[in-house]
Amino acid sequence: MARITAGVASSHVPLLGVAVDQNKTQDPYFKPIFDGYEWTKAWEKAEKPDVVVLVYNDHASFFDMKIVPTFAIGTAERFGICDEGWGPRPVPEVEGHADLGWHIAQSLILDDFDMTVVSEMDVDHGLTVPLSMMFGQPEAWPCKVIPLAVNVVTYPVPSGNRCWLLGEAIRRAVESYPEDLNVQIWGTGGMSHQLQGPRAGLLNAEWDNRFMDLLIGESEEARWIEHIEYLRETGSEGIEMVMWLIMRGALGKATKCLHRHYHIPCSNTAIGHLVLEPAE
Amino acid sequence: MTDQAPTQDIHAYLAEFDDIPGTRVYTAARARKGYWLNQFAMSLMKPENRERWRADEAAYLADWPMSEEQKAAVLARDYNRMLDLGGNIYFLSKVFSTDGLSFLQAVSTMTGMSVEDYSAMMNAGGRSPEGVRSIKGKC
Numbered sequence: 057m058a059r060i061t062a063g064v065a066s067s068h069v070p071l072l073g074v075a076v077d078q079n080k081t082q083d084p085y086f087k088p089i090f091d092g093y094e095w096t097k098a099w100e101k102a103e104k105p106d107v108v109v110l111v112y113n114d115h116a117s118f119f120d121m122k123i124v125p126t127f128a129i130g131t132a133e134r135f136g137i138c139d140e141g142w143g144p145r146p147v148p149e150v151e152g153h154a155d156l157g158w159h160i161a162q163s164l165i166l167d168d169f170d171m172t173v174v175s176e177m178d179v180d181h182g183l184t185v186p187l188s189m190m191f192g193q194p195e196a197w198p199c200k201v202i203p204l205a206v207n208v209v210t211y212p213v214p215s216g217n218r219c220w221l222l223g224e225a226i227r228r229a230v231e232s233y234p235e236d237l238n239v240q241i242w243g244t245g246g247m248s249h250q251l252q253g254p255r256a257g258l259l260n261a262e263w264d265n266r267f268m269d270l271l272i273g274e275s276e277e278a279r280w281i282e283h284i285e286y287l288r289e290t291g292s293e294g295i296e297m298v299m300w301l302i303m304r305g306a307l308g309k310a311t312k313c314l315h316r317h318y319h320i321p322c323s324n325t326a327i328g329h330l331v332l333e334p335a336e
Numbered sequence: 337m338t339d340q341a342p343t344q345d346i347h348a349y350l351a352e353f354d355d356i357p358g359t360r361v362y363t364a365a366r367a368r369k370g371y372w373l374n375q376f377a378m379s380l381m382k383p384e385n386r387e388r389w390r391a392d393e394a395a396y397l398a399d400w401p402m403s404e405e406q407k408a409a410v411l412a413r414d415y416n417r418m419l420d421l422g423g424n425i426y427f428l429s430k431v432f433s434t435d436g437l438s439f440l441q442a443v444s445t446m447t448g449m450s451v452e453d454y455s456a457m458m459n460a461g462g463r464s465p466e467g468v469r470s471i472k473g474k475c
Contacts, residue, residue, distance in 0.1 A: 070439065116426040120378045121371055139381055141433030209426055211363045212349065248462075252425045253416060255358030256443045257454060259462025284352045288469040292359050293425075321458045323440045 058156070058230045058237035062103065063303040063311070064096070065271070065330040068112060068185040068244045071323040073145050076188045089327050092317030093189050096331055099315070100190050100198075106237040107153045107200045109160070109226060110183055111302045112244045113208045115140070117180035124210050125172035127222060129164070130203035131157035136178040147184050147193075153200040156233055160202065163229035169222055179203055186244045189329075208245065208296050213283065219298045220279040223305020230306075243303030247318075249325035250291025258291040259326045265318060267297060268330055274310040293325075303332075310335040357468045360419045370422020373410070376400045377423070380430040389434065415446050 072089065075081050081090040117138040119125070132152045137144040161173050183203055191198055204226075207213055214222075223241070230239050247264040250256050270278040279301055286295045304311070315331040353361040360366065367374075376397070379385045389396045397407045409417035410431065418428055425443075432442035444454035457463060469475050 115429070116374070116378060116424065117381070120427075121367060121374050139383070141381055141386075141430045143383075209362060209424060210367050211353070211361055212346075215343070250359065250463075251439060251443050252419055253358045253360055253446055254448060255356070255463065255468050256447050257457055257463040258465055258468065259458075260465050261461070263465075283349075287353070287356055287359070287361065289465055292356075292361060320461055323438070324443050324458065326462070 058107075058233040058235060058239050060227050060230050060239050060241055060306050061105070061333065062240045062314075063307045063330075063332040064186075064190065064240060064242040065300045065303055065328065065332070066186045066189055066242065066244050067246055067322070067325060067327045067329070068182045069322045069325045069327065070140070070181040070185065073181050073185045073188055076193060077146055086322075089319050089322055090189075092319060092327075092329055095315045096190055096329070097192060099331065103240075104238065105199045105240040107156055107202060107239045109202045109204055109230070109239060109241045109306075110186065110244070111204045111206060111242060111299045112179075112182035112186070113296060113299065114205050115180055115182055116209070118178045119205070121210075124207055125174075125205070126207050126214055127169065128172040128174050128205040129157060129161045130174050130177050130179075130205070131161060132175050132177060135183075135201070135203060137184060138178045138180040140180055145181070145184055147188065148196045150179055150183065150187070150197060150201050150203070153202055156230075156237065156239075157202045159233050160226060160229040163232060164222070164225050167225045167228065169225055174205075177203065182244060186242055204302070206299050206302070208298060211283075213295060214298065215283070216281050216298050216301050217279045219301040220276075220305035223302040223307075226302070227306040227308065241303045241306045243300035245296025245299050246290070246294060247297060247326040247328040248290035249293045251293050251324055253292075255291070257324060259320055260290050260294075261318070261320055261326065263289045264326050264328055267300075268316060268318070268328060271300065271304045271330060271332065272311055272313040273335075278304065307332055307334045308336055355471050355473075357471050362424045366422045367424070368422070370406075370424065372400050372402045373406045373418065373421060373423050374427035376402060376410075377427040377430045380434050386434050413445070415442065419446075
């Protein structure tokens with residue numbers, strides 16, 4: 057039986073990808089950020105996940121305004137790397153797990169989640185930056201990836217509770233897959249940031265840290281946070297944090313924190329990172 | 337047929353977004369208004385389009401069914417105006433990336449601060465939410 061063994065949360069700021077690609081991770085500006093991922097890199101090497109269900113959002117890269125799926129799951133064998141306006145990142149292609157991807161997609165639909173199933177897709181920094189943060193610069197990514205893209209750009213975006221419930225359903229789906237697989241779920245994006253308008257540059261370390269606190273242990277409070285609170289407290293792009301709730305929902309009743317990291321700033325954004333495991 | 341009320345009322349949900357200072361939430365209304373502005377910006381993801389755009393911006397825009405106001409805002413790189421006219425920052429990022437600007441450089445232009453001052457604010461912990469959470473609540 058496949059099992060979800062751990063959850064990882066991480067910001068996915070594009071500048072971090074630039075730092076990796078241009079070998080700047082030890083520059084004074086970036087070093088404190090990357091130092092906070094060293095623990096996780098070693099842990100991932102030991103854990104050797106077979107598959108990561110990687111929850112992220114596309115930033116007007118593969119999806120444009122023609123089609124705006126709320127929840128889209130990637131069922132391809134391979135995913136290409138988007139050219140986001142300055143050429144594709146020099147990272148390996150992403151290998152999918154089509155069989156498990158389709159299994160999850162079918163299970164979710166039967167479980168009342170109306171998924172969009174995508175069989176040809178390129179992925180942007182929302183997905184590749186977390187891979188770089190956790191795995192560095194390998195020749196090939198050390199695990200298969202099932203991309204799960206969430207609309208957090210065009211409102212209304214899904215509610216926190218809906219995201220949490222989707223996480224719970226993903227766990228049920230994974231656990232009904234017959235093959236023994238070590239599956240992790242990653243929730244990416246955030247933390248506080250606002251990239252638009254005169255209020256741009258908003259950061260809120262106090263709120264971000266409270267949010268991280270809420271994902272550890274038995275609390276379910278975070279699933280009830282309304283969109284307006286994210287907007288007011290964490291800036292217009294802080295709403296990406298609803299994607300962390302999909303990860304949290306997939307870990308069951310309680311979680312244990314293995315690693316935690318927070319740093320301000322990276323470009324316009326607060327960096328947050330958690331490694332959690334189910335505590336049952 | 338069940339008689340269940342929606343979880344949230346869409347009108348009340350949307351009305352709250354107008355109460356956030358200095359922020360244009362990318363609602364369906366903005367998305368509809370800015371459809372071609374955003375789709376134009378997306379077209380700059382292709383290298384051959386970037387080349388044509390750089391050669392003659394006005395001629396490139398002539399191919400897109402955008403309003404004159406939208407075209408003028410793009411040519412002026414007035415990002416706040418583009419947001420008012422339905423642009424979304426992730427789409428518009430294709431324009432400033434083509435100009436060779438980073439997110440930080442482009443975003444700072446919307447705040448009335450110089451890049452240096454904006455960058456210094458970020459390094460000092462960013463803009464505090466204090467006083468910019470709500471227009472009505474003044475908090």
